[in-house]
Amino acid sequence: MWPWEHLAVGYVAYSVYSRVRYDEPPGGAEALLLALGTQLPDLVDKPLAWTFGVLPSGTSVAHSVFVAAAFVPTVMLLARRAGVPRWGTALAFGHVSHLPGDVLYPLLTKGELPFSILLWPVVVGPTSEPQGFLFEFRTLFAAFVEFLATPRGQFYLGLELALLLTALVAWIVDGAPVLSDVVSAVRPRRASD
Numbered sequence: 001m002w003p004w005e006h007l008a009v010g011y012v013a014y015s016v017y018s019r020v021r022y023d024e025p026p027g028g029a030e031a032l033l034l035a036l037g038t039q040l041p042d043l044v045d046k047p048l049a050w051t052f053g054v055l056p057s058g059t060s061v062a063h064s065v066f067v068a069a070a071f072v073p074t075v076m077l078l079a080r081r082a083g084v085p086r087w088g089t090a091l092a093f094g095h096v097s098h099l100p101g102d103v104l105y106p107l108l109t110k111g112e113l114p115f116s117i118l119l120w121p122v123v124v125g126p127t128s129e130p131q132g133f134l135f136e137f138r139t140l141f142a143a144f145v146e147f148l149a150t151p152r153g154q155f156y157l158g159l160e161l162a163l164l165l166t167a168l169v170a171w172i173v174d175g176a177p178v179l180s181d182v183v184s185a186v187r188p189r190r191a192s193d
Contacts, residue, residue: 001098001101001102001104001105002144003038003039003042004164005101005105005160005163005164006038006039006042006097006098006101007035007038007039007167008163008164008166008167009038009097009101009163009167010034010035010037010038010093010094010097010098011031011034011035011038011167011170011171012163012166012167012170013093013097014026014030014034014090014093014094014097015170015171015174017093018030022086025173025174025175025177026090026174026177027086027177027181028177028178028180028181029084029087029090030086030087030089030090030177031090031171031174031177031178032177032178033087033090033091033094034090034091034093034094035094035178036091036094037090037091037092037093037094037095037096037097037098038094038095038097038098039094039098040062040091040094040095040098041059041062041063041095041098041099041102042058042062042098043062044061044062045057045058045059045060045061045062045063046058046133046136047133048061049130050130050131050132050133050135050136051130051132051133052130053129053130056120056124056125056127057117057124057125057126057127057128058136059102059117059125060117060120060124060125061120063098063099063102063117063118063120064118064119064120064121065099065118065119066119066120066121066122067120068095068096068099071092071095072092072095072096075088075091075092075095076088076089076092079091099118102117103115103117103118108156108159109147109152109153109156
């Protein structure tokens with residue numbers, strides 16, 4: 001999945017969770033930590049694999065359910081001890097929401113279900129020599145654009161646009177967390193100037 005897709009999936013799911021669990025939309029700090037969590041596996045694995053060659057692939061360590069099984073309770077415990085349990089929940093929720101997205105994306109685009117990417121180090125997926133982050137990104141993005149020209153790609157694009165619109169509407173209905181916090185923080189300073 002692309003970063004904006006991970007963010008949209010994570011936000012929609014967490015918005016629903018927050019309204020069911022806490023009876024209110026996510027706050028700014030939660031939304032920010034959720035956004036970080038939705039990107040975290042790629043922020044760890046992709047540079048370490050594509051740029052530095054330390055990991056076998058761009059979907060390995062931070063995409064592993066075994067790592068998530070340690071990460072989630074650790075984050076939750078630390079946040080609870082810091083007195084901000086919802087922050088830990090948001091970060092962990094974002095991280096966990098990323099994993100099925102990277103399994104479902106190949107199903108929608110190629111008709112494949114690569115569960116093996118979630119099983120590092122028990123199962124190590126395909127490896128490649130690092131060619132640099134920008135090279136890998138350009139290669140994947142070019143393939144994505146080419147895919148969008150196919151009938152399956154056009155169907156996928158329709159689903160993606162629906163997902164992004166749903167996330168945008170949820171974010172607006174939730175009061176535009178993060179943005180509304182920034183606006184509120186800036187507005188009083190302008191009034192006092």
